[in-house]
Amino acid sequence: MVIVLMGVAGSGKTTIGQQLAGELGWDFADADQFHPPANVAKMSVGQALDDTDRAPWLAALRAHIDAQLAAGRDAIVTCSALKQRYRDVLVADPARVKLVYLKGSRDILWSRLTGRQGHFMKPAMLESQLAALEEPADALVVDVAGRPEEIIATIRQRLRP
Numbered sequence: 001m002v003i004v005l006m007g008v009a010g011s012g013k014t015t016i017g018q019q020l021a022g023e024l025g026w027d028f029a030d031a032d033q034f035h036p037p038a039n040v041a042k043m044s045v046g047q048a049l050d051d052t053d054r055a056p057w058l059a060a061l062r063a064h065i066d067a068q069l070a071a072g073r074d075a076i077v078t079c080s081a082l083k084q085r086y087r088d089v090l091v092a093d094p095a096r097v098k099l100v101y102l103k104g105s106r107d108i109l110w111s112r113l114t115g116r117q118g119h120f121m122k123p124a125m126l127e128s129q130l131a132a133l134e135e136p137a138d139a140l141v142v143d144v145a146g147r148p149e150e151i152i153a154t155i156r157q158r159l160r161p
Contacts, residue, residue, distance in 0.1 A: 002065050002068050002069060002097045004065075004098070005017050006099060007144070009113055010126065012151065014030050014032075016102060023152065026075050034060040036057065039054075058090065069093065069097075080129065083134045084134050087136060101142065102142055109130075113126055142155060
């Protein structure tokens with residue numbers, strides 16, 4: 001099984017993903033690792049990515065997910081996956097790739113973004129992500145207002161990994 005944790009910046013994808021993977025003994029991959037350098041440079045100066053920028057990134061993530069499944073490895077993968085067409089690229093096999101939407105209020109997300117240091121994603125980009133977000137109809141939705149342990153417990157209870 002591969003669990004894809006999705007949501008806008010500040011939703012806790014990396015924190016939840018790393019802790020969940022650690023608890024389960026699964027592989028972990030953060031989508032940020034798959035961005036080509038041009039995307040990182042663009043985001044570092046506060047520019048939103050367009051679909052042309054995202055295409056190679058999504059293809060690399062999909063290849064990683066496919067490789068995990070082909071090798072029989074369970075994994076946690078994080079990705080903003082803001083639009084349904086992006087999720088369609090990532091989730092080729094809904095029986096083995098489970099989507100978890102980490103959902104939070106704008107206030108919580110803003111607070112988290114303004115408090116983190118050294119990340120290329122600028123807090124001002126939150127608005128563009130919220131505007132682009134197409135909330136998924138086919139995902140486990142988890143409120144991120146709780147502590148990481150509570151969020152992880154909800155995911156584990158609902159998905160039974």
